[in-house]
Amino acid sequence: MTTYVALLYSIVLGPGRRVVMSDLRAMAAGLGLANPRTLVATGNLVFEANGSSVAELERSLEAAFAQKFGKHVDIIVRDGEAWLKLVAANPFPEEAGRDPDQVAVRVMREPVTADVIERLRPYVAADEKLAAVNGDIWLYFSRSVGASRLLGALTPRRAGGIGTSRNWNTVRRLGELVAGGGPGPEPCAK
Template sequence: MKSYVALLHSIILGEGRRVVMADLKAMAVALGCEAPRTLAATGNLVFEAPEKAHEEIEAELEKAFAAAFGRHVDIIVRSAEDWLQLAAGNPFLAQSEKDPASVHVRVMRAPLEQDIRDKLLGYCSNGERLAIVGGDLWADFGGKASHSKLLGALTTKRLGVGTLRNWNTVRGIRAMLTG
């Protein structure tokens, strides 16, 4: 068995409806995942499963999610080793430790090319910093992400399938994997 992290792009099912984490864990168990656990109510699932390609696990989870909740949601899967590498690669660690909610990573299904960073710099107007590490986009918003024009530019249409997580979440998942 191998440990995996699954990140839901969204837990919103419709007007006033959200995915309940107990239901998400039950869906994972029905798929044959073992020891599913969640971090807060934000669509982060850690579980054990037989080793297979991330794309295969993503497809299985997305199909099961649509059947269980009546809506397609993009799901990004990383192995525990990949997640620990992602966390260790934080290029803005000092700022992350000062203000964990100001540093985010957009975890990507397909790695971003380095040139996308330059294309996004035009949206940085409040001193935001960007880095692509291992194909994922790290952003130091220097404060609240919601106050930045950059946040609105980090879309699936522009970047491809991915989902944002702040440093609190990244390190919380890391602790779930190592604790």
């Protein structure tokens, strides 16, 4: 079995409606995915599966989500090895140690190109950092994330396609789950 991480772009279904993580785990179990577990209530799913490609898993999860919750949501899937590589590639380790909630990565479905990073540079404030590592976009917000122009610029058009952002705390904790340690989120039995 291979371990996978699935990141949902947004789990807001409409005014006052959110996806309950137990429902997300049940949806994954219904697809035959083994040991589905979630981390925080923002659409982070870890599971095991055999014989499926990342693209197949993304399509299956997106279709099941739309059927169960009535809304399409982009879902980015990485296998465990790729996730651990992403964790190890953090280009801002000093900032992550000091301000882990101010370091984020936009995990991309397709790798970004150098021109995407150059298009985003005008939105980076003097006290912020931007880097592309292994096709993902890493960010350091040294001030309020909500006040950053860069955050607003991370649209699919400007960022080079479908992606979703997670802060360093979440990235690291998902890495711990993939590696077999870390917090014990509530699993879902089939």
